[in-house]
Amino acid sequence: MSQHQFGRTIDSASNTFTPAFEFGAVAFSIDSLVQVYGLPAPNIVKIDVDGIEFDVINGMVKTIEAGSIHTIITEVCDAQTGHNLIEFFFALGFRCSVPVSDFPLQGSFDLCFQKTK
Numbered sequence: 001m002s003q004h005q006f007g008r009t010i011d012s013a014s015n016t017f018t019p020a021f022e023f024g025a026v027a028f029s030i031d032s033l034v035q036v037y038g039l040p041a042p043n044i045v046k047i048d049v050d051g052i053e054f055d056v057i058n059g060m061v062k063t064i065e066a067g068s069i070h071t072i073i074t075e076v077c078d079a080q081t082g083h084n085l086i087e088f089f090f091a092l093g094f095r096c097s098v099p100v101s102d103f104p105l106q107g108s109f110d111l112c113f114q115k116t117k
Contacts, residue, residue: 029059
């Protein structure tokens with residue numbers, strides 16, 4: 001696991017750590033790729049970012065609100081993040097295909113959100 005946090009030294013459980021190696025990375029938000037660079041908006045998005053899910057999601061809110069994205073799949077590292085994502089996406093008109101009762105007690109798991117309106 002790379003634990004690349006774009007300038008932060010936190011792991012997927014939000015614990016600080018001292019990296020053994022650092023390297024640069026370039027990242028663009030989906031909103032900027034669509035609005036600034038003119039790329040077509042995606043229909044499906046897969047997120048696997050080890051603890052910075054909301055940073056990624058905040059960078060695509062305008063694209064979500066524009067209506068082109070109908071499915072978002074994201075790996076989450078804990079049940080609390082899963083609950084937070086369900087609330088966030090519900091407010092944007094998405095439902096989660098995984099019942100909360102099926103969340104594992106430990107470890108990472110994927111959640112699939114599908115647009116309802």
